[in-house]
Amino acid sequence: MSPVTLSPTSVERIVYHVYDISCLPQFNTPGCGKHVCSPATPCKVARELLAPLSALRLVASSWNTAVQNFRQAMRETFFSRVEDGYYPHPWHINTRVRKAVLLARYRVFRTIQTEAGSRGVYVAYDFGGSAGCAGACEVVVKAWVAASDFECQREVAAYRALGTCPGVPAPRVAGALHDPLCDVHALVLPKLGPTLEDLRALLPDKRFDTRMVLTVAIQMIDRYRNIHARGLVHSGIKPGNICLAPPGSADAPSMLYAIDFGFSSALDANAPLPSAHRIDAVGNRRFMSVFAHHGISQSQRDDLESLAYLLSYLFHARLPWDSDGTAGARSHSRPPPAKQQQQPHVWRVKIATPAAVLFRDMDACFHEFWRDVKGLAYAEVPDYDGMRARFSACLMALEEGKAPISWWDIWKEVGGGR
Structure with missing residues (x-):
């Protein structure tokens, strides 16, 4: 019986078939x-x-050619x-x-x-x-x-x-x-769960209630305590950079994760004063601290100031300095469009905004938090326990007889994941 000769095209079909049935x-x-x-x-x-087909490449040139052609042909298919x-x-x-x-x-x-x-x-x-x-x-x-x-x-x-x-x-x-x-x-x-911005967008009035904001405050104070203890300043807080715990994880249902450390910087706890050299002013202009706008080196107080802006935003669905073009701004060093040149700088509005406006209709614990943050010196270690305790006391009073916040339950209630 004469041997069977396979053309390269036939061999390619065999290789493709073996790869296909492995699905x-x-x-x-x-x-x-x-x-x-x-x-x-x-x-x-x-x-x-x-593996058996690959071994045949060593003894049969037709197989070697077929496998090479197959990979080259499938590369474009894979890409598209x-x-x-x-x-x-x-x-x-x-x-x-x-x-x-x-x-x-x-x-x-x-x-x-x-x-x-x-x-x-x-x-x-x-x-x-x-x-x-x-x-x-x-x-x-x-x-x-x-x-x-x-x-x-x-x-x-x-x-x-x-x-x-x-x-x-x-x-x-x-x-x-x-x-x-x-x-x-x-x-x-x-891969973590959805972000707070994803959740906010699904809420009927696009804003968090007081219990939700308090839970965020407590969680993020814990996050920043740990981040600062490891000698780092986040400088990247915004709703899109705070995620729910992964679905099905062992973390508590109220657990939040901080992500995106592309703007972070080292914290020099031994430096009594900010650096004499101006740093690049990078970050989200809506939430960055006033000192960050001016390129002053960052410390714990700057992260907590940004957290205060975030809490106000989650409750009110906007900030006093919001205007067209600032919502998606990523870097203060990027010049705004020409039509916005006449608008006041964001940092000027931040300085001029009193706590009564920033935390309008919010509990007194937010005003107290703001007072403590603005009273911090450069690189001074904040009283994380005291700040957290005030938010916790307010949350406990609101949660009397209610189950604690579960972010995933809220996500499902508003139609997340459909």
Whole structure:
């Protein structure tokens, strides 16, 4: 009997068929196909099924050619399938992170935020476990084109300093690792629950009630106590940077996480005065402290001042200095549009706004908190216990006979996740 000769096209079909049958029926993610890995970087299950075919490459040139052609053909399929609408320029980070599987196990499938084409935040599948794609879980990937990006350096340094700080997500990889195929530096974090801004947007009147604001105040004082104790100033508070605990986690239902340390800075507890050199004024202009607007080095009091602005915003759904164009501002150093040049600077409105306006219709404990914060000297250690105790006493009086706040229950009540 004469040997059977297979054409390269036939071999490609066999390779494709083996890869296709390795898809597990219990894993069926809408819009992503059965597998989230790629032929060039297969998951554990696909790799084991493809191993015999890969071995044939060593003894049969037709198999070697077929596998190479298969991977090349599937690369474009993989790229277009995962991205509904990608940025067309190859230099843009949105295009780069979808060029291949990041760090051999993370497949990006949704963009959370991208900026200037050089940095971005994404959601990805992690298929690196023993179950392969069947056990893939979602993670958050922060990526930068250049390792010298100041946000990349600050973020990596912050997570190293924070370690296992309660209420702060612990990175899944050490630092921002470089992926040579995508040519980006990636920091992988666990995927948390929705943000306070997501929750606020679903509330009927777009604002939190007093119990909810008090719970945020207590939680964030705890977060900042731990962050400051590790020698770090957050400088990044806003509703979009506070997340609910991951669904199904062992954390308390009222647990909140602080994220985004790209604007953080080291806290010099031994310095009696701010630095004589002006620092870059970066951050969200709505919530940054007055001193931050002027480039004065930050300390504990600045984080707590920003927290006070956040509490006022959550209760009133706006701040006294809000106007068109300030809501999405990210950096004070970025000039506003020409039509806004006649508006007063945000820091001037902040200085001129009394506590009676900032905390209008709010409990007296918020006024007392503001008084204590504004009385802090540079790098002075705040009385976290005293601040927290006042908020706790007010919350206990309001919760008499009621169950404590559960963020996930509120999220479900307002239709989150539908």
